[in-house]
Amino acid sequence: MPQSGQPNIIAMSGFIIFIVLSLVITWFAARRTRSTKDFYAAGGSITALQNGLALAGDYMSAASFLGIAGLVALSGFDGLIYSIGFLVGWPVVVCLIAEPLRNLGRFTFSDVVAFRLRQTPVRVASAAGSLAVIAFYLIAQMVGAGNLIRLLFGLDYEIAVAIVGAVMLAYVLFGGMIATTWVQIVKAVLLLSGAFMLAMMVLARFSFNPLALFAAAAEQYGPAVLAPGRLVSDPVDAISLGLALMFGTAGLPHILMRFYTVPDGRTARVSVAYATAIIGGFYLLTFILGFGAMVLVGQDAIRGVDVGGNMAAPLLAEVVGGQAFLGFIAAVAFATILAVVAGLTLAGAAALSHDIYVNVFRHGHAPEKEQLMVARAATIVLALLSIVLGIVFKGQNVAYMVGLAFAIAASANFPALILSMFWQPFTTRGAQASILFGTVATLALIWMSPTIQIDLLKHTTAYFPYRNPGLFTIPLSFLIGIVVSLAAPEPAAVAGFAKLEQQIHFGAPDEAA
Amino acid sequence: MSDSASRLVTLSAARWRLSIILTAAMTIIYVAFILLIAFNKPLLGTVLVPGLSLGILLGVLVIVTAWVLIMIYVRWTNANYDVAVADIRNAHREGR
Numbered sequence: 001m002p003q004s005g006q007p008n009i010i011a012m013s014g015f016i017i018f019i020v021l022s023l024v025i026t027w028f029a030a031r032r033t034r035s036t037k038d039f040y041a042a043g044g045s046i047t048a049l050q051n052g053l054a055l056a057g058d059y060m061s062a063a064s065f066l067g068i069a070g071l072v073a074l075s076g077f078d079g080l081i082y083s084i085g086f087l088v089g090w091p092v093v094v095c096l097i098a099e100p101l102r103n104l105g106r107f108t109f110s111d112v113v114a115f116r117l118r119q120t121p122v123r124v125a126s127a128a129g130s131l132a133v134i135a136f137y138l139i140a141q142m143v144g145a146g147n148l149i150r151l152l153f154g155l156d157y158e159i160a161v162a163i164v165g166a167v168m169l170a171y172v173l174f175g176g177m178i179a180t181t182w183v184q185i186v187k188a189v190l191l192l193s194g195a196f197m198l199a200m201m202v203l204a205r206f207s208f209n210p211l212a213l214f215a216a217a218a219e220q221y222g223p224a225v226l227a228p229g230r231l232v233s234d235p236v237d238a239i240s241l242g243l244a245l246m247f248g249t250a251g252l253p254h255i256l257m258r259f260y261t262v263p264d265g266r267t268a269r270v271s272v273a274y275a276t277a278i279i280g281g282f283y284l285l286t287f288i289l290g291f292g293a294m295v296l297v298g299q300d301a302i303r304g305v306d307v308g309g310n311m312a313a314p315l316l317a318e319v320v321g322g323q324a325f326l327g328f329i330a331a332v333a334f335a336t337i338l339a340v341v342a343g344l345t346l347a348g349a350a351a352l353s354h355d356i357y358v359n360v361f362r363h364g365h366a367p368e369k370e371q372l373m374v375a376r377a378a379t380i381v382l383a384l385l386s387i388v389l390g391i392v393f394k395g396q397n398v399a400y401m402v403g404l405a406f407a408i409a410a411s412a413n414f415p416a417l418i419l420s421m422f423w424q425p426f427t428t429r430g431a432q433a434s435i436l437f438g439t440v441a442t443l444a445l446i447w448m449s450p451t452i453q454i455d456l457l458k459h460t461t462a463y464f465p466y467r468n469p470g471l472f473t474i475p476l477s478f479l480i481g482i483v484v485s486l487a488a489p490e491p492a493a494v495a496g497f498a499k500l501e502q503q504i505h506f507g508a509p510d511e512a513a
Numbered sequence: 514m515s516d517s518a519s520r521l522v523t524l525s526a527a528r529w530r531l532s533i534i535l536t537a538a539m540t541i542i543y544v545a546f547i548l549l550i551a552f553n554k555p556l557l558g559t560v561l562v563p564g565l566s567l568g569i570l571l572g573v574l575v576i577v578t579a580w581v582l583i584m585i586y587v588r589w590t591n592a593n594y595d596v597a598v599a600d601i602r603n604a605h606r607e608g609r
Contacts, residue, residue: 077557077566077568077569077572080568080569080572081547081550081572083572083576084543084546084572084575084576085543087575087576087579088539088543088575088579090579090583091535091536091539091579091582091583091586092536092539094583094586094587095531095532095533095535095536095582095586096532096536099590210564211562211563211564211565212564213564214564214565214569215563215564216564218560218563218564223558223560223566224558226558226560226564226565226566226568226569227554227555227557227558227566227568228550228554228557228558228568229554234551235547235548235551235552238547238550238551239544239547239548239551242543242544242547246539246540246543266590266591266595269586269587269590269591270587270591272583272587273583273584273587276579276580276583277580280576280577280579280580283576284573284576422529501521501525502521504525505521505524505525505598506598506602
C-alpha cells in the first residue's frame with residue numbers, strides 16, 4: 001500500500017537533484033543578468049520553442065497535474081470539463097493579445113494599457129489588478145505545495161511552505177527572468193516526460209488502447225463515469241466559470257509577461273502554437289492518468305489518502321512503477337509548484353517596481369542600477385508575503401483559489417487590455433474605472449456567493465446566487481470602461497491611437513532596425 | 514506614404530477580422546459544449562463504442578479545435594501578414 005507521509009528516499013533525492021540543477025541554472029543566469037531587460041524579460045532572447053515550453057510550464061501547475069488527474073479518477077468525465085476550460089483561452093491569447101502586447105510593451109501588461117493614456121493613474125490601477133490576481137494564484141500554489149510535501153515527504157506544512165519560498169526566492173532574486181524561464185523549461189520537459197511515461201505504463205496494461213481503459217472503468221464503476229455528472233449542475237454557473245477560464249488566461253500577468261522574453265511578434269505568435277500543442281497533449285495525458293488511477297488504484301484507495309483525490313497520479317505511479325517511479329513523479333510535482341511560484345513572484349515584482357516605483361514615484365526616470373535594486377527588494381517582500389499567505393490560508397481549496405484568480409484576471413485586466421489596444425475613444429478614467437470595478441466587483445460577488453456565505457460562514461442564504469461571477473463582471477467591466485470613456489473624452493489619448501496602431505504592426509521604433 | 518498607410522489600414526482590418534472570427538468560433542463551440550453538458554447529460558453519456566461516450570469524443574474534439582484555430586491564425590499571419598508588413602516597411606523606408 002502507498003506510504004504517504006513517509007519520507008521516500010528516491011523522491012527526496014529527485015527533489016534535491018532538481019533543486020541543485022535549478023540553482024546551477026540560476027548561477028549561470030545571474031552572471032548574464034545585468035540590466036532590467038535581462039531581469040524582467042531575459043534580454044528578449046528566448047526562442048519560440050523555448051517560450052512555448054516556458055508558457056506551458058507556467059500554465060501546467062500542480063493544480064492541473066494533480067488536481068485534474070484526481071478529479072478524473074474520482075468523477076470521470078467531469079475532469080475533462082476543467083481541462084477544456086483551461087485550454088480554450090489560448091486561441092484568444094494568440095488572436096488578440098500576444099503580438100500587440102509584444103510590440104507595445106517592455107515588461108508588464110500595464111505598459112500596454114498606459115501606452116497612450118496618462119501613466120500614473122493607469123499604472124496604479126493595473127498594478128493593483130495584477131497584484132490581486134497574483135496574490136490569489138500564489139495562495140493556491142503555496143497551499144498546494146504545503147499539502148503535497150507533507151504527504152510525499154512527511155515534512156511539516158509550514159516548513160514545506162518556507163522551503164518553497166526560500167528556493168524560489170533564490171531563482172528570482174539572482175537569476176531574474178533568465179533563471180525563471182530555464183527552470184520553467186526544465187520543469188515542463190520533466191513534467192511532460194513523467195506524465196507520458198506514466199500514461200504509457202498504464203496503457204501497456206490495456207494493449208495501448210485508451211478505449212479499453214475507459215471501458216474497464218465503465219465496467220468497474222458503471223457507465224456514469226463516461227458521462228457528465230454533478231460538477232455542472234447550474235448552467236449559469238457553468239458558463240460563468242467557463243468564460244472566466246477562457247478570458248482569464250489572456251489577463252494573467254505572469255503569462256503575459258512571457259511575451260516580452262521573445263525577440264518579435266512572430267516569435268510570440270509561434271510560441272503560443274507550441275504552448276497549446278504541449279498543454280493540449282498534457283491534458284489528454286492527465287485524462288488517461290485519471291482513468292488509469294480509477295481502475296488500477298481504485299477510488300476508495302485514492303480517497304483514503306486524500307479526500308480531494310489530489311494524490312491519484314502519485315499513487316498510480318507507485319502501482320505501475322514502484323517506489324522509484326513514485327519518487328520521480330513526486331519530485332516532478334514539487335518542481336512544478338516551485339517553478340510556477342517563481343514566475344508569479346517575478347510578475348509581482350515587475351508590477352511593484354517597474355509600474356509603481358519607477359513609473360509612478362520616479363516618473364519613468366530611474367537609473368538602471370536603482371531599478372534592479374528595487375526589483376530585487378520587491379522580490380524579497382513578495383517571497384516573504386507568499387510564505388505568510390501560504391501559512392495563513394492553510395486548508396483552502398486549491399482549485400477554487402485558482403478559479404478566483406482567473407475570474408479577477410478576466411474581469412479586471414482583460415477588458416482594459418482589449419479596449420486600450422483596439423478602441424480609440426478609450427480614456428484614462430475609463431481604464432481606471434474598468435480595472436478597479438473588475439477587481440472589486442469580482443471580490444465582492446465572490447464574498448456574497450454561496451461558497452463564502454453558506455459553505456464557509458455557515459449562513460443559510462447567500463446574497464448572490466452564483467458561485468462564479470465572470471458572466472456578470474466581464475461584460476460589466478467592458479461596459480463601464482466604455483461608458484466612462486464616452487462621458488469625458490480625452491483628446492490626447494485619441495491622438496495617441498495612430499502611433500499605437502503603427503507600433504502594433506511594426507514594433508517599437510528603436511527595435512524596428 | 515499615404516499609399517502605405519492605406520495598405521496598413523487594409524492589412525490591419527484583415528488581421529483583426531480573422532482574429533474576431535477565430536475568437537468567436539472558439540467561444541461559440543465552447544459555450545455550446547457547456548450548454549450540452551448542462552442541459553443534455555444523457556445525450557453526452559451515449560456510448561458510441563465500448564469505452565467511448567459522445568461526451569469524451571466531443572471534449573477531445575474541442576481541444577483539437579482550439580489547436581486547429583491557432584494553426585489557422587499562425588499559418589495565415591506567417592504566410593501573408595508578415596510578408597505584407599515587411600513590404601510596407603520597405604516601401605516606407607525607400608520613400609523617405
